[in-house]
Amino acid sequence: MIALIARDLRLAIRAGGGFGLGLAFFLIVIVLVPFGVGPEALQLREIAPGILWVAALLSALLSLDRIFALDYEDGSLQLLATAPLPLESVSLAKAVSHWITAGLPLVIAGPALGFLLNLAPAAYPWLILSLLIGTPALSLIGTFGAALTVGLRRGGLLLSLLVLPLYVPTLIFGAEVARRGGEGLAVQGPLLLLAGVTMGTVALMPFAAAMVLKVNLR
Amino acid sequence: MSIWDYANPKKFIATTTPLVPWFFGLAGVSLVVGLIWGFFFTPDDFRQGSTVKIIYLHVPSALMAINAWLMMLVASLIWLIRRHHVSALAAKAAAPVGIAMTLIALFTGAIWGEPMWGTWWAWDPRLTSFLILFLFYLGYVALWQAISDPDTAADLTSILCMVGSVFALLSRYAVNFWNQGLHQGASLSLDKEENVADVFYQPLLLCIAGFVLLFLALVLLRTRTEIGRRRIRALEMRARRQEVRA
Amino acid sequence: MTLRVRDLSVARGGWTVLEGLSFDVAPGTALILRGPNGIGKTTLLRTLAGLQPPVSGEIEGAGDDVAYASHSDGIKDALTVEESLAFWARVYGQDVPADIYDAFDLGDLRHRMAGTLSSGQKRRLGLARLGVVGRRILLLDEPTISLDRQSVNLFADFLRDRHLGQGGSAVIATHIELGLDAPVLELAPFAAQAGAAGGSDEAFL
Numbered sequence: 001m002i003a004l005i006a007r008d009l010r011l012a013i014r015a016g017g018g019f020g021l022g023l024a025f026f027l028i029v030i031v032l033v034p035f036g037v038g039p040e041a042l043q044l045r046e047i048a049p050g051i052l053w054v055a056a057l058l059s060a061l062l063s064l065d066r067i068f069a070l071d072y073e074d075g076s077l078q079l080l081a082t083a084p085l086p087l088e089s090v091s092l093a094k095a096v097s098h099w100i101t102a103g104l105p106l107v108i109a110g111p112a113l114g115f116l117l118n119l120a121p122a123a124y125p126w127l128i129l130s131l132l133i134g135t136p137a138l139s140l141i142g143t144f145g146a147a148l149t150v151g152l153r154r155g156g157l158l159l160s161l162l163v164l165p166l167y168v169p170t171l172i173f174g175a176e177v178a179r180r181g182g183e184g185l186a187v188q189g190p191l192l193l194l195a196g197v198t199m200g201t202v203a204l205m206p207f208a209a210a211m212v213l214k215v216n217l218r
Numbered sequence: 219m220s221i222w223d224y225a226n227p228k229k230f231i232a233t234t235t236p237l238v239p240w241f242f243g244l245a246g247v248s249l250v251v252g253l254i255w256g257f258f259f260t261p262d263d264f265r266q267g268s269t270v271k272i273i274y275l276h277v278p279s280a281l282m283a284i285n286a287w288l289m290m291l292v293a294s295l296i297w298l299i300r301r302h303h304v305s306a307l308a309a310k311a312a313a314p315v316g317i318a319m320t321l322i323a324l325f326t327g328a329i330w331g332e333p334m335w336g337t338w339w340a341w342d343p344r345l346t347s348f349l350i351l352f353l354f355y356l357g358y359v360a361l362w363q364a365i366s367d368p369d370t371a372a373d374l375t376s377i378l379c380m381v382g383s384v385f386a387l388l389s390r391y392a393v394n395f396w397n398q399g400l401h402q403g404a405s406l407s408l409d410k411e412e413n414v415a416d417v418f419y420q421p422l423l424l425c426i427a428g429f430v431l432l433f434l435a436l437v438l439l440r441t442r443t444e445i446g447r448r449r450i451r452a453l454e455m456r457a458r459r460q461e462v463r464a
Numbered sequence: 465m466t467l468r469v470r471d472l473s474v475a476r477g478g479w480t481v482l483e484g485l486s487f488d489v490a491p492g493t494a495l496i497l498r499g500p501n502g503i504g505k506t507t508l509l510r511t512l513a514g515l516q517p518p519v520s521g522e523i524e525g526a527g528d529d530v531a532y533a534s535h536s537d538g539i540k541d542a543l544t545v546e547e548s549l550a551f552w553a554r555v556y557g558q559d560v561p562a563d564i565y566d567a568f569d570l571g572d573l574r575h576r577m578a579g580t581l582s583s584g585q586k587r588r589l590g591l592a593r594l595g596v597v598g599r600r601i602l603l604l605d606e607p608t609i610s611l612d613r614q615s616v617n618l619f620a621d622f623l624r625d626r627h628l629g630q631g632g633s634a635v636i637a638t639h640i641e642l643g644l645d646a647p648v649l650e651l652a653p654f655a656a657q658a659g660a661a662g663g664s665d666e667a668f669l
Contacts, residue, residue, distance in 0.1 A: 003554035007543070014542035075536025082513045082532045083555045083597075144381065148361065148374055158357075158364050162378065165353040166385045169392040176396060193395070197388065208381050215373040218516045227668055303667050369478060445668070452665035455479065462502075 048117035049178035091209035103135035126181025225302035241435035252424030278429035286316030294376035306372035311440035472521035499651030531599035537590025541579025
């Protein structure tokens with residue numbers, strides 16, 4: 001499993017664009033928001049946690065279709081399926097490398113982009129924490145979606161349609177943590193629920209993803 | 219004989235063919251009677267006036283929107299466990315009916331909401347949950363349409379239905395949580411079934427029965443169509459194979 | 465471990481393509497599959513590899529002992545030859561044998577990116593993977609495609625000396641004479657009849 005993660009990370013670095021594109025997209029969405037809603041600092045402060053979370057979610061979505069597609073096209077996925085590594089571990093490894101290349105950069109860049117939206121100072125630690133806890137769920141759910149659509153030629157759009165409704169709980173709890181943190185309210189409730197959703201996806205999604213991969217490789 | 223005998227497509231068609239007109243007929247009768255009774259022979263609500271009468275469309279369709287998904291979940295599980303083709307096709311057939319029910323519930327909700335709350339749409343937990351349910355239906359149908367091999371499509375959509383059910387339930391609680399968070403103590407409660415009086419209740423029951431029957435009739439009809447399509451495909455494949463051989 | 469196949473039927477796209485197959489492949493021996501295109505060679509190998517379930521019949525001794533090589537080699541352009549082999553060895557919990565590069569004439573290419581290799585060289589890299597996975601039964605689907613005569617000989621030597629000679633076995637779908645002393649299984653007689661049972665479309669006819 002570690003071998004697979006290491007290989008995917010190496011490939012992401014060598015192919016270039018792995019880290020950069022998602023981040024650039026995140027930045028662009030954040031820059032566009034004030035153009036749409038106006039530059040008033042107070043208004044931006046109010047919507048900042050939600051916008052940051054929605055933008056993070058969209059940029060995580062952007063790279064999902066590459067999780068399995070490349071391995072499927074060149075035959076590696078078939079070979080991995082016959083290897084001693086169970087497909088559940090393959091799915092988990094894929095989710096981990098997606099998180100490292102697409103999720104972790106968002107956690108790091110999130111606060112920097114918070115400045116652009118005049119995020120409340122008290123919200124910063126909670127934004128970072130909620131992204132840190134929530135983005136793994138985005139990668140795991142996305143891995144399941146990518147496994148579902150791996151055999152399809154134009155699966156990208158379908159992938160978004162399938163995955164976005166599954167992101168609703170993570171988005172709600174994640175943005176709620178950041179918002180409450182900024183307003184100085186208690187964050188424990190949504191934080192625990194967010195962690196619960198992530199734990200649940202860690203436990204379930206690799207199995208679901210392996211099931212659909214088996215079907216798609218048949 | 220066991221219930222699983224009906225999982226054979228031919229047996230299913232033979233058994234359901236005479237039933238479908240009856241379901242449609244009964245659905246029609248109970249809906250006509252229930253709606254006329256509800257619309258014209260019940261008093262206006264003292265608070266909501268005659269707008270309350272949309273309840274006879276709103277509540278049954280909302281109920282069926284959820285039950286259609288539950289039926290799809292059960293049918294998907296049966297397909298995954300027992301590999302009965304009819305089960306998978308019934309799930310496929312129910313999805314568009316479920317979409318229609320969800321849309322009726324959303325639209326009647328909006329029509330009701332406008333005079334009551336002064337807005338066509340509010341991000342009320344229940345309305346929001348239905349909107350999310352609608353998205354789940356869309357994804358499910360889109361996945362069926364995207365995959366050409368019928369067995370692969372049945373497997374993948376069944377798993378999506380299972381995973382989707384978990385997340386739909388989760389979203390329901392998340393949305394409740396989220397809305398509470400927005401405006402403390404929601405002032406707009408949609409809980410009205412509990413407080414409807416008997417005069418409203420009896421025609422409502424009749425309308426619900428009508429919607430259930432209509433749902434069954436539509437799903438049976440659509441399942442038969444899906445079986446027919448699948449049969450055509452199988453026959454075409456066989457013809458092509460024999461051509462190659464000859 | 466002997467690979468035993470009894471009364472096997474396999475399906476592709478909802479249709480049974482081969483039925484009634486029975487054969488044994490003992491350690492140290494190979495079996496060559498022959499048959500026209502579309503007869504089901506790939507389907508049979510995929511079934512033996514466990515990628516798809518058989519329609520009926522039994523497969524014994526496959527499971528965790530097989531390694532499968534398909535038409536596509538699963539080669540990543542951005543990895544070097546050495547890294548590719550090291551990756552697969554790690555996935556299978558094996559070490560890369562030092563002489564594997566010479567066996568497939570990859571010695572000079574060790575540090576080249578796979579993306580810069582010719583298709584024949586890529587194929588050699590793909591086949592070299594079979595030398596690092598440590599599996600006893602190889603399932604090979606047209607292994608010699610895009611190889612020149614010399615490379616075919618290299619591969620035949622590898623199979624004979626390093627694999628079969630060490631007690632391994634192989635099922636090979638190929639049209640090229642590999643010079644192996646192996647029985648040939650002609651698949652045409654096992655082609656399923658048009659009305660063969662078991663395909664998933666059967667219920668609808």
